[in-house]
Amino acid sequence: MVAAGTLATLxxxxxxSLFMAWAIGAGSSGSTPFAPxxxxxxxxxxxxxxxxxxLGFFGAVLQGANVTEAVGTSLIVGAPITATAAIVSLVTAAVLVAIGVFAGYPIATAFTVTGAVVGVGxxxxGDPAWAKYREIVALWVAVPFVGxxxxxxxxxxxxxxxxxxxxxxxxxAGLVAAIVANIxxxxxGPPGVQRSLAGAVAxxxxxxxxxxxxxxxIAVTVAFAVVVALALFRDMTLDEARGQRRxxxxxxxxxxxxxxxxxVGLAIGPLVPLLGGEGASVQIPLLAVLVGGGLGLLAGSWTGAPRMIKALAQDYSSLGPRRSIAALIPSFAIAQTAVAFGIPVSFNEIIVSAIIGSGYAAGGAGVSTRKMAYTxxxxxxxxxxxxxxxxxxFTAVDAVV
Structure with missing residues (x-):
């Protein structure tokens, strides 16, 4: 039986967590994918x-486990996140992200959540998880250059x-299809194990x-890539603009x-130590938590994302179809790499870096250097x-509570 006070805290x-999911859906995950x-x-x-x-909801449910567990258990050593700590970290990060949404500047969600969780930890x-920090910082630094x-x-x-x-x-398109086949x-897969489409067919x-x-x-991957490439080639032969747009x-x-x-892991990760494993107040399957986080992302995307979509699409660069394609391909590849390794990553950083790269391919036309510096x-x-x-x-709240 869970005590009333514990239940209220949870x-x-x-x-x-839902507020954080809404803020992420309205800002990072809701605005960046379709901005180009x-x-x-x-x-x-x-x-x-x-x-x-x-689409973000389905991604949260089907692929959200790795980053969720990393945020919940891998950022601090020796001090599991408590309910109070989870509340403080989530509210801190959500408020900062929400300020960015309403101010029209894309605050890096992964930066705020990681900073807040580490701060309360x-x-x-707790002790710093230096090995995990090195992985995270390496990816964050590499994103602008690689993307x-x-x-x-x-x-x-x-x-x-x-x-x-x-x-x-x-x-x-064939190269992208090859990546999709191996997600x-x-x-x-069997319980607790992920398997790709290519692996399942093979x-x-x-x-x-x-x-x-x-x-x-390998054969399944190549076959999938060839089929997709030929299908798009046929589409573009009939109508090049329509095929490119699709x-x-x-x-x-x-x-x-x-x-x-x-x-989704940035929103619900701090809840993991509270809802599963030894010593948890209640036992809730991770899938159910992912569904809840996915619904929060969905609500944020539908209610708050249009403002940020406009900011990224119109304020950062005047994009054409070719430059948009060039921006989205590395964004997709980097995002899937981060998901596979369970590393929290900012989609704003990924997309904005890719937009800059594609913009400079056209001589830097339409890229707002001043806004990039502020970002x-x-x-x-x-x-x-x-x-x-x-x-x-957390220090203040802990002293009072």
Whole structure:
């Protein structure tokens, strides 16, 4: 039997988590995936917010476990997050993200949540998880360079006159399809194990081993990539603009799905020590928690995302279809890498870096350098501020309570 006071505390923590999920849906995961598509006039702002919410929900449920567990258990050593600490960290991060949403600046959600969780964890008496911090910082530092460089190279390829778009775009679609075929899904594997579409299909086929390597998964991946590339090539042969637009919207959908898988962990991760495992006040399956977090993302996307979509699509860069495609491809790949390794990552950082890279491929046209500088400062400041406020707020609350 759970005591009434404990149940009330858990309820407040859950409400704080839903508020955080709403803020993320309205800001990071809700606005960034379709911002380039909106900038290219491939979809309206309101329709983008509707679609990204649904896809983000499914991404949260199907891919959210890795980052959720990392945020809940891997950022602090020796001091499990308590209900009060979860409330303080979530409210601190959510308020900072909400301020960014209403001010029109994309605050890096992963920075604020990570800073807040680490801050309250240190205030609890825990030790820094240096190994995990090195992984996180390495990815955060690499994102602007890797994402921007890939976006720049892709945009230059699409602008090259010697490579027809009806060949370049389907080729890129085939590469994206190969990544999709190897994304891990919990529902495709045995309990507690993720399996990709290529892995699931290969497991159902007779094994063919060459030089000690099972070629089944490779063959399925190549076949899937070729089918997608040929389908888009046919579509672009009939109507090049329509085929390009469809690929752009498909990319936006993939990024939205990936955003849900990554960002839901930032909202519900602090609840993990409270709802499962030894010493937890109540036992709730992780899938149920993921569904709750996904619904919070969905609500945020439908109610608050249009403002940020407009900010990213129109204020950061005047994007055409080619530059939008160039921005979304690395965004999708980086997001899935972060999900696979269970590393919290900011979608605002990913998308904005890719937008800059694709923008400079066109000579920097339409890129607001001043706004970019303010955004970077906001990212750095949000991490430091969230850590300091989280530490101070929990210390104050703990002294009173």
């Amino acid at each position: 309820l407040v923590a859950a409400l704080a 598509a909106v900038g290219a006039n491939a979809i309206s702002v309101m329709r983008a917010g509707l679609i990204v919410g649904v 240190l205030a609890l008496g 921007g460089s890939i976006a720049y190279g892709t945009a230059r390829l699409l602008r090259a006159e010697r490579v027809p778009e009806r060949v370049a775009v389907p080729t890129l 891990g899904f919990t529902v495709l 497991a159902a086929l007779p094994a063919v081993v060459v030089a000690g390597v099972d070629t089944g998964r 690929f752009l919207l498909a990319l936006g959908g993939l990024v939205a799905f990936s955003a849900g898988g990554s960002q 970077v400062l906001a990212w750095i400041g949000s991490l430091a501020l969230a850590l300091a406020v989280g530490y101070g707020a």
